[in-house]
Amino acid sequence: MPYAYEYPRANLAVDCVVFGLDAPHSLKMLLIRRDLPPFEDRWALPGGFVHINESVDAAARRELREETGLDEVFLEQLYTFGAVDRDPRDRVVTVAYYALVNLQEHAIAAATDAREAKWFALDQLPTLAFDHDQIVAAAIARLKGKVRYQPIGFExxxxxxxxxxxxxxxxxxxxxxxxxxxxxxxxxxxxxxxxxxxxxxxxxxxxxxxxxxxxxxxxxxxxxxxxxxx
The missing domain is CATH 1.10.10.10 (Winged helix-like DNA-binding domain superfamily/Winged helix DNA-binding domain)
Structure with missing residues (x-):
């Protein structure tokens, strides 16, 4: 029989910050327009809930593939965001990732609960759903720091x-x-x-x-x- 926990448990989700370089001088980010509440029709990071039978890494790749059509890309864990009120539906903790892709070699296609997928220049990002603005800021800082000491920029x-x-x-x-x-x-x-x-x-x-x-x-x-x- 499954074990019954005495205390409520937080839900676990993943969110992905996807960077792409648009020649010649523009760094862009891939966002999806949500098709479901909360924040329906608002722009957000690709992501979703982790299934009970998958790892967080597998969940991040699945959500990225399902919502944007991206697959086989560089993907690395960024940080865990767990503010109590970050999701109006329930107690949700998210493991954030950042991905690096070449725009010319990866086509995007919105699906599942994403109404649209679109690239935005970093200086033209819309106000995002949930706490995704905070996640984006952390991802940009990580990219600027890590690109200096690891050759991830080639991605x-x-x-x-x-x-x-x-x-x-x-x-x-x-x-x-x-x-x-x-x-x-x-x-x-x-x-x-x-x-x-x-x-x-x-x-x-x-x-x-x-x-x-x-x-x-x-x-x-x-x-x-x-x-x-x-």
Whole structure:
């Protein structure tokens, strides 16, 4: 027989802050328009309740897939938000995640209890449902901090990219201007980029060389104590 708890229990949910880089200089966030109360028709983060037979990680990926169509993306736990009054329906604790995707390689499609899914520039975000404004602020701070010491920024780029695109990524996320010569010297010295025998196409200016991030080499170096820092 199932165990009957003497005290009420909080509900468990997940919410996902999804970042995407829109060339050339805009960092965006994916939001869904809610199709159910509370906050019906309001913009919110993709998310929902954790099923009794799944882990929180699995729930986050399922909700992201069901509400936005995104799958197989970088996803990492951010923080747990548990204010008593954060959800008007009941006592709900949410485990928040942040995801990084390349906009050109991942199409979005709203489904289940999401009426619409749409990308917003970070400086044009609407007022969000629940306490999602707080979750977004925490995710932005985490991204700006972590992108400096782990190569997660490559998740926002196409598989093949130029050094200019890479520099623009860091300038956009960090909100600052980087010296071109010093940036390239530092990133190439790490020896984590594979120089391809290809150049960009369809550009009016001189075509630049294309590179790929060597993820397997990074993991090998990281096991030996390599420190990625920009």
């Amino acid at each position: 926002l780029l196409p598989t093949k990219f130029t050094l200019s695109q890479l520099q623009t990524l860091y300038e956009t996320v960090l909100g600052l201007s980087l010296d071109k010569r010093n940036f390239r010297k530092k990133i190439l010295k790490m020896d984590l980029l594979i120089e391809l025998n290809e150049t960009e196409t369809g550009v009016a200016h001189r075509a630049a060389k294309l590179y790929q991030f060597d993820e397997s080499k990074y993991h090998q170096l990281a096991q030996k104590g390599f420190n990625f820092e920009l």
